Amino acid sequence: MTDTDYLQAALEEARQGLAEGGIPIGAVLVHQGTIIGRGHNRRVQQGSAILHGEMDALENAGRQSARVYRESVLYTTLSPCPMCSGAILLYGIPRVVIGENRTFMGDEELLRSRGVAVTVEQNEECIRLMSDFIATRPELWNEDIGV
Amino acid sequence: MTDTDYLQAALEEARQGLAEGGIPIGAVLVHQGTIIGRGHNRRVQQGSAILHGEMDALENAGRQSARVYRESVLYTTLSPCPMCSGAILLYGIPRVVIGENRTFMGDEELLRSRGVAVTVEQNEECIRLMSDFIATRPELWNEDIGV
Numbered sequence: 298m299t300d301t302d303y304l305q306a307a308l309e310e311a312r313q314g315l316a317e318g319g320i321p322i323g324a325v326l327v328h329q330g331t332i333i334g335r336g337h338n339r340r341v342q343q344g345s346a347i348l349h350g351e352m353d354a355l356e357n358a359g360r361q362s363a364r365v366y367r368e369s370v371l372y373t374t375l376s377p378c379p380m381c382s383g384a385i386l387l388y389g390i391p392r393v394v395i396g397e398n399r400t401f402m403g404d405e406e407l408l409r410s411r412g413v414a415v416t417v418e419q420n421e422e423c424i425r426l427m428s429d430f431i432a433t434r435p436e437l438w439n440e441d442i443g444v
Numbered sequence: 445m446t447d448t449d450y451l452q453a454a455l456e457e458a459r460q461g462l463a464e465g466g467i468p469i470g471a472v473l474v475h476q477g478t479i480i481g482r483g484h485n486r487r488v489q490q491g492s493a494i495l496h497g498e499m500d501a502l503e504n505a506g507r508q509s510a511r512v513y514r515e516s517v518l519y520t521t522l523s524p525c526p527m528c529s530g531a532i533l534l535y536g537i538p539r540v541v542i543g544e545n546r547t548f549m550g551d552e553e554l555l556r557s558r559g560v561a562v563t564v565e566q567n568e569e570c571i572r573l574m575s576d577f578i579a580t581r582p583e584l585w586n587e588d589i590g591v
Contacts, residue, residue: 340507344506344507345503345507346502346503346505346506346507346508346535347494347499347502347503347531352494355493355494356492356493356494358493359491359493360487360491360492360493360587361493362587363586363587363590363591366590378530378534379530379531379533379534380527380530380531380533380534381530382530383525383526383527383528383529383530383531383533383551384494384526384527384530386526386527386530386551387525387526387527387589387590388493388590389590404530404533407554439510440507440509440510442534443510443513443534443535443536444510
């Protein structure tokens with residue numbers, strides 16, 4: 298499987314979140330080619346203030362040793378906010394593949410400044426999904442990013 | 445109530461976590477003098493990779509508007525790791541009171557560099573609680589901080 302395939306898995310999570318009435322952001326954590334955690338934003342579904350897509354993927358991966366994180370890649374449909382970037386730094390995840398950062402620019406510079414390899418795909422479907430969502434539910438989106 | 449009182453509430457959470465067999469770190473989120481979220485580390489109790497004490501307090505506070513966070517103070521028994529620091533930045537929490545940073549130095553410099561007011565109490569009971577725990581369960585502690 299390629300980066301594109303794993304990003305598609307993150308997109309599936311985002312679409313599932315949208316179908317549940319939630320915020321369409323998804324992520325997968327991949328350890329040596331195997332998806333070990335999938336997740337999507339659960340603000341609406343679980344009334345959660347912390348389950349962004351990336352956090353949900355990390356949570357669903359369960360307790361892992363530092364070694365596993367250091368051999369993993371996180372794929373996310375949207376540029377990771379400061380909380381999710383901090384989680385990436387906490388666990389020393391060395392590489393992050395981002396669907397897009399046009400609709401929201403997260404803390405990519407912090408990640409890069411601490412040695413994380415960051416790739417931004419500017420995937421058209423990721424952009425469309427978030428653009429449509431932000432236009433439809435701006436107040437919910439602002440709540441999710443603390444604005 | 446004073447900072448010392450709120451830090452004691454965070455310490456109660458930490459002790460409760462220890463009594464549950466967990467990692468003894470607690471936090472409370474205080475909005476204009478009222479505790480709106482209490483929490484403690486749930487790694488052991490819930491098999492959680494993301495429920496550090498601060499994250500658990502934020503989660504238990506539920507969905508809040510940006511305005512509430514910007515009028516709140518987070519009290520935590522231990523210096524906040526990069527993930528918890530990122531959550532503080534995401535929500536624009538303007539002030540953090542930390543029990544101690546002797547046993548673990550979190551991302552306080554990042555917080556300060558982004559305008560968060562950070563106070564470190566070096567509370568003796570917070571130090572003792574973590575020192576004892578780290579000496580007893582070093583492998584569990586390392587897992588919690590991605591080492």
